Amino acid sequence: MEKPKFKSVVEVVEAGEELSKRYIYPLTDDGEDQLFDGSVPEMEIPAIDLSLALSFSQEGQAELSKLHSALSACGVVQVMNHGITEALLDKIYELTKQFYWLSSEEKKKYEREIGTYEGYGGDMILSDDQVLDWFDRLYLTTYPEDQRQIKFWPEIPIGFRETLHEYTIKQHLMVEQFFKALARSLELEDNCFLEMCGENTTMETIFNLYPPCPRPDKVLGVKPHADGSAFTLLLPDKNVGGLQFLKDGKWYKAPLLPHTILVNIGDMIEIMSNGIYKSPVHRVVANKEKERVSVATFCNVDAEKEIQPVDGLISEARPRLYKAIKDYDKIFYDYYQQGRRAIEAALI
Ligand SMILES: O=C(O)CCC(=O)C(=O)O
C-alpha cells in the first residue's frame, strides 16, 4: 500500500530545502553504478522505417531483418515513417512544458490520489526505505476512450486535451502497425500478437518532468527498470539527454533524436516472444542545470488476457522460458519499486 504523500520534486526545489536523504542512492560495490553523470558511451539505436517494413517488398524484408536483430540485441529502435507528423510531436512537447510551467496550485487540480496512478504527482512510495526518483509526472489513461478519467486531463494549457486525443488516435494506428511488424519479423501471422493482447489493448501516456537536480552524481531521474508494457513509445527530450540503456552489463546513453519515436520492448513482448525480443533495462540520469521532459506511452495487454510465449517460438532448440501469466500489472509495481525485475516472476 502506498505511504502517505511525500513532496513532489518541484515542491522540494521551490522550497529551496536541502536535498533529502530519501533521494540519495546508496553506494554499491559496483563502481559502474555510480557513473550517474552521463559520461558513459553513446549507444547506436537502429532506425526502422515502419511503413517500408510492412510493404511486402525486398526493402521491407531487409527492414524486418534489421528490426529483428535490433530487438533481439538491445530491445530498442527509433521508428521513422510512423504516420505521426513532426508538428504534432512538437505540439506534444510544447504542451508538456507548458503544463509544468503552471503554478503548483493549478497543477494540483489534477493531483492523483494516494494508492492510484492516474493524475499528477511524484514517485509512488511503497516502503520507508525506497529511494525516490527525481521526477514529477502526469499519468493519463488514453485508450480505450471509455477508460479515460477526464478530470485528470489538464484544461490548461489550452489545447492539451484535444492534442492528446489526436496523438492517441494516431498512436493507436502506429501501435497496430508495430504489432504487425513485430509478428512479421518473427515469421508469425500478422495478427498473432494483436489477438493475444486482446481487443482492449490499453494505452497510458506519462508526461515526465525532471527538474534540475543539485546532486546529479547521487540522484537518479528514474531508477533502473524495464517497462511492464507490451512496448513503449517514447519521446525523450529533444535537447537534454539523460536516458540510458543497460547492454551486456554496461550503461550506454541514448543519443538525442529529434523527430523520431523511440520504441522499446516491454516485458509482455519479451514473454510472448519467448525471450527472443528483449525488454531493456533503462534509467534516466539527472541534470544539474537543465530541466528535461519526456512523454512515454505504454501499450498494454488487456489485463483479463492470459499471456504466454507464442507456440511458433517454442522449439527443442529454444525451450519455453516463461509461464502463462495474468494481471501482470499487479505484481509489476511492487517489483519495480524494489528495483527488481517483475519478469523474474514469470520465468519457468
Ligand atoms: O524519460 C525518459 O526518457 C524515460 C522514462 C521512462 O523510462 C519511463 O517513464 O518508463
Ligand SMILES: [Fe+2]
Ligand atoms: Fe521506462
